Amino acid sequence: MNRIRTIIRIIAALSLLMPCTTADAVDKDGKFILVIDPGHGGKDPGAVNGKSQEKTINLNIALKMGKLIEDNCSNVKVIYTRKTDVFVELYKRADIANKAGADMFISVHTNSAKSKSANGAETYLLGVEENRASANLNAALEENKAILLENDYEAHYEGYDPNSPESMIIFQFMQNEYQKESLKMATMTQNRMTGNAKRPDRGVHQAGYLVLWKSTMPSILIELGFISNDNECKYLTSQKGIDEMGKSLYLAFKDYLDYYNSQLEKAVPVSQAIGNKGQDDELPVYKVQFMSIRKPLGQNDKRLKDYESVSYYTEDGVCKYTCGDTTDYEAALNAKKEVQKKYKDAFVIAVYKGRKISVKQAREIASKK
Ligand SMILES: [Zn+2]
Known part of the structure; x- marks a missing residue:
C-alpha cells in the first residue's frame, strides 16, 4: 500500500519535473561548453577512508582534467560547479550546466564499498539497467544521499526520497534524449581510464543519479575507483594518480570532441542562405x-x-x-x-x-x- 502510494506520488511529481527546457544560451563565440562537476565538497566529504576524503580526490582530478582541456583545447569553455572545497546542492550543479547551455556535463566521484577488496573504475549514464539493477541502485542511492545535507531538499526533488530504493522507480520512466551522446562519452572515458591509467575495468552502466537527471545535455558520472580499497585510495590521493587520472579524463574528452566535430561536419545545412524569400520581395x-x-x-x-x-x-x-x-x-x-x-x-x-x-x-x- 505504502509502496503504491509512493509510486503514485512520484509519477505525479514527474509531470512537474520533466527536464526543464532551460534556454540553450546564445553561444556567442561558438565554443563547446563543458561543465565539470567535482562531486561533494564543504560539509559533505562524500565517502571517506581514514583521513582521505572523496571530495578532495574528486576535486584534484577534476581540476587536473580541466586544466589540460583549457591549455590544449582553445575552442572549449570549461565551467566548474566548484573549484574549491565548498558545498553545492545537487540541483544547483545541474542548474549551472543548464543555464550555461552546456554541451556536456561530467560529474567526478569516487566509489566506496563494504568490501575492502572492491576496486576499479566505472562510468555511468542516467537510466535503469535491468540485469545489474541492485548494484547500481546502491551506488546511486549513496551518491544521491548528498541531498540530505541540503536545506529544504523536498522542495527540489519532489517525490524522491534518498532513503527509499523505491524512489528509484522514477528513472524507469525517463526517456533521456541525450542517451546516445552520453553513452559515447561514457565509453570513451571508460576506455581511457582502463587503457591509459590502467584501472581495473568495471564497465559502463546506467543508474539513477539525481545530478544527471536534472541536466539537459549529454552527461556522465565517473566513479574513479574505490576509496574503501587501501591501494586505490593511495593511488587516487598520490600525485601520480591525480596526473594519470586527470590526463585520462582529458584524453577521453578529446576523443569525444573529435567525434562531436565529425558529426557536425557530416550534417547537412538546413538552408544555406538567408533571405531566399526576401530576394525578390518588394518589402523587407x-x-x-x-x-x-x-x-x-x-x-x-x-x-x-x-x-x-x-x-x-x-x-x-x-x-x-x-x-x-x-x-x-x-x-x-x-x-x-x-x-x-x-x-x-x-x-x-x-x-x-x-x-x-x-x-x-x-x-x-x-x-x-
Ligand atoms: Zn560521490
Missing part, C-alpha cells in the same frame, strides 16, 4: 535570430524543430540561426517574445533583397512602399 522581411554557433547544427538537431522557417546565415565565421519570416514588424516583435521564452537574448533582424540590413533601415523602406 523580418526574422528572429535566436542562436549563434560555430558550426551548423545537424539536420536532426531538436533545436531546429522548435520553430517555423528555421534557417541560418554565416557572419564572421559564425552560423546564426533565425526563425520566422514576415514582412509585418509587429508580428516579428510578437514572434521574438515567443522565442525569448527559450532564448532570452533573441532579437529581430531584417533582410532586404537577399542582404541583412538594420531594422531601422527596413522600417524606413517599408514606410515608403
Whole structure:
C-alpha cells in the first residue's frame, strides 16, 4: 500500500519535473561548453577512508582534467560547479550546466564499498539497467544521499526520497534524449581510464543519479575507483594518480570532441542562405535570430524543430540561426517574445533583397512602399 502510494506520488511529481527546457544560451563565440562537476565538497566529504576524503580526490582530478582541456583545447569553455572545497546542492550543479547551455556535463566521484577488496573504475549514464539493477541502485542511492545535507531538499526533488530504493522507480520512466551522446562519452572515458591509467575495468552502466537527471545535455558520472580499497585510495590521493587520472579524463574528452566535430561536419545545412524569400520581395522581411554557433547544427538537431522557417546565415565565421519570416514588424516583435521564452537574448533582424540590413533601415523602406 505504502509502496503504491509512493509510486503514485512520484509519477505525479514527474509531470512537474520533466527536464526543464532551460534556454540553450546564445553561444556567442561558438565554443563547446563543458561543465565539470567535482562531486561533494564543504560539509559533505562524500565517502571517506581514514583521513582521505572523496571530495578532495574528486576535486584534484577534476581540476587536473580541466586544466589540460583549457591549455590544449582553445575552442572549449570549461565551467566548474566548484573549484574549491565548498558545498553545492545537487540541483544547483545541474542548474549551472543548464543555464550555461552546456554541451556536456561530467560529474567526478569516487566509489566506496563494504568490501575492502572492491576496486576499479566505472562510468555511468542516467537510466535503469535491468540485469545489474541492485548494484547500481546502491551506488546511486549513496551518491544521491548528498541531498540530505541540503536545506529544504523536498522542495527540489519532489517525490524522491534518498532513503527509499523505491524512489528509484522514477528513472524507469525517463526517456533521456541525450542517451546516445552520453553513452559515447561514457565509453570513451571508460576506455581511457582502463587503457591509459590502467584501472581495473568495471564497465559502463546506467543508474539513477539525481545530478544527471536534472541536466539537459549529454552527461556522465565517473566513479574513479574505490576509496574503501587501501591501494586505490593511495593511488587516487598520490600525485601520480591525480596526473594519470586527470590526463585520462582529458584524453577521453578529446576523443569525444573529435567525434562531436565529425558529426557536425557530416550534417547537412538546413538552408544555406538567408533571405531566399526576401530576394525578390518588394518589402523587407523580418526574422528572429535566436542562436549563434560555430558550426551548423545537424539536420536532426531538436533545436531546429522548435520553430517555423528555421534557417541560418554565416557572419564572421559564425552560423546564426533565425526563425520566422514576415514582412509585418509587429508580428516579428510578437514572434521574438515567443522565442525569448527559450532564448532570452533573441532579437529581430531584417533582410532586404537577399542582404541583412538594420531594422531601422527596413522600417524606413517599408514606410515608403
Ligand atoms: Zn560521490
